Amino acid sequence: MMKQWFTPLAVIAGTAVMFACASAQEAPASAPAKAAQKTDKAVQKKAAAKKSVTKATDEKKADGDEAKKDEEQKGDAKADAKTDSKDSGDDSEAPILYNSLTLGYTSWSSNNNINQINQNGYVTGGFGISGLSILQPFEHDRFLALDYMGTPGNDYGMRLVNEWGSNTSLNFHSHQFSFLDPGLGVRFPSVDSGWDVTVDHQIAPNFGAFASYKYTEGQHHFPAPYDQPNYNNGTLTLGTQKQFGANVIGASFVENRFNDATGVQAPTLTDRGEIRYSGSWGSRLTAQGTAAATRIQVVGQPDNWVHDYSVSGIYDVDENSTLGGSLSQSVMDFHSIQNAYVRKRNLSGINFETHLDKWGLGLGYQRREEERMRADQSFVDVPKWNIFDVKLNGRLNSQLRLGLKGSMEDMVTTPVFLTNDPTLLYWNRKATFNAKVSGGNDVTNGYFSYTCRYRRNDERGYSITWNNFAFGGSRIFSPKLLGYAEFSSDLYAVGGTSPAATALGAYFPTSETFLIGVDFTRNERENLSFVISSFYTQDQWGQQIACTYNRDLGKERNIQITLSPWLQRDRLYNVDTFDAAIVAVKVGVRF
């Protein structure tokens, strides 16, 4: 235990020494000194502005102009002094510093089922690069930007952007992250990784093309009987787009190769070609259409095909109102499938939206039809749905906004079931509703949201309702202190007369999440944030405290210290219980 806490304590002690040194270096300036700083900053800022981005323009103005403008600059200087006080004492021109490096150290102490805390991200601790940014602005016809974060050899993320002139660019991303199965016991980390590269070229004004390749890999370690996916996935995308006045024509081709190294799933090759058009007629009508064909080749099966077509348009009825419509169709040709499957799906819709003063109203209707077939291509049936949606949003007064959204999907033609139990498996009605009130002023802000999701199966005689209530707010108590809090609750209810309704109710636990925090800004250089978040369900509860201290050390250096005790309790079996304490220090510099 001593050993577990020694390192964090040493880090805290070291940081305290740095903090003390930094404080000693930067004692508060006297009022006259501050005034002098402001005047200096006016000249300094102007000089910096002249230096930095005006590479393309000739420096024609004589320094004498500066004196003439000094009076005007004083106003700006007041604002500037706040932002740039960290540069105080430096009489030279302040160049723009594009680059930054942040190094971090993390220490963990934990017990019980630590797999739980690592199920979404596995961080080994120790030293790492929290952030490295290199940006080379356009010079010699070239722009370069690099971002890297993570620990070399472990989890990381990286992005590289390289531009040649204004016409050609290259984007590269790469990442790797790992996580653990949350169950109790020794677990090997599962790893997801990948990279992608895109080259973009403007062939001529209003005519461009791009090529992209993306590779992802997943090596997962889950306990039996779950899958142990070990797959890789390569996607090549080629595209081009040409603009003719208000019309745009584009085409793209995507090829995806999926391979499962465990051999459980067959290798799959998917090719998709698409052409699309969008355009405007007059100032009021815009429309777009796409046509696409997809071939899916699974080893050991005949080729599967999907054809997609869609047309949509929006007509501006007037300055504030639009009328939209859409039609789309997907035709699937899956020869290998033996049970009833959807061969054709049609979706059509119309919607109207308008704004009147401070209110917006939207009304929409969609019709969905699915044609189901068996593998021998014998017809099964055509279930149909009507979908209505409505939304209303606007301002109740100068400080409060209201948003209402609702949608309802009704099955109007029920499908036939040829399974052992011929009772309907589809929902007869699906409905959602959301109401949200939010608003505030410069000091206080808040929101309240209610969401309801409803599902009903008439033949089986039950319905499931999910209600979510959430509300939160923030308040600036003083120029230095901000506080905020949020609460969210999920409640489930199963209704109906069938025996299933009663039994189903046991499987939908309720939950609550709660958060409260403060941000304290001691001065322009120091900031402290403290937040407690917690969740409660019928089976588990957990609490986490995160306390973060930021300090600007001057001369483009800064430090961040995070302390976080964390605990979770499993009320049922204790297998998901854990305690953890995390200490992290980040030191950054701009250059």
Add this chain to the structure above:
Amino acid sequence: MKIQAIVLGIGIAGLVFGAMQNGKSGAAKAAADKPEKAIAQINQRFTQASPDDYIGDEACAECHSTKNHSFNGSAHAAFVSDAKLPLEKRGCEGCHGPAKAHKENPEVEVISFTKLSPKDSAAACLRCHQQTLDASHWKNTDHAKANIACVTCHQVHPDTEKALESGSINRGKTQDPRNVVRFAKQPEKQLMLKADEPTLCGQCHQTQLAQFRLNFHHPVPEGQIVCSDCHSVHPTKAGQSKQTPFKSKCVTCHQDKAGPFVYEHDPVAGFGGSGCNECHTPHGSQNPYMLLSRGRGLCAQCHSDKLANHHPGETCWSAGCHVAPHGSNSDPTFRSH
């Protein structure tokens, strides 16, 4: 017949309402005719300008040094300073229009984005960013319909250099100490966002933010993925838009669940309907694997006849029975892959 009547009714209501609005909105029209509110006239400022109407950044900085300096620290500046760009796309005047007249008489306004309507503001940005998306695609997005402009999320003029650093206005809402090693696939600060994505998106989508605090969630608080890894905020140049089927977003990472399978499980067959959402809550859940319910209750929502009398166990798959609920190539009841 009933359906056609409904469709026709909505259409007619729209036209009638629009016609009424035409009569009522004289004031709105007058406002729209103001030079700074009409995008067509904004474009005219560029197309009708001569090279002499452009005065360069240095001249702008003489009065607007604060804005100029803060802008210089942004990634945008690195692009628009390219000397090979045409005058109408270079420097301050690339966005604010030719400024000679404004310099000679400050009462002649340049294009001010704070005075533009969200629609016109977005259209002004799209003068250069058409490669990312075109106006007709943007117009169809929910964000555009909700009067969100580019500058609602993107910060062209950082207020301070500190604001350039991602997370500097993060109020801790999604902070997770495991985020000390942040490895989001797309580092965000180069996108000139006002904050990191969860914080920024969460300002409006608060309930989703709360769901991320539940025990089982996608690793957004940990910084491993960001909102835009799943949500297409802008329709992209590849033609993606909100019409993209829900499932296709999930299988980008979970490719082994994509299918098609010889034996499909209907709720996730193909790429239509609710897809993965039928069983999972993607932002967060109190149940393992972000499922809608715990244990076999998930399957029993539809298969209620299997609730109590069918081989009792914790879940339908954990005892090694229906281990391939996303689809199988070998067994019609998903008892093997």
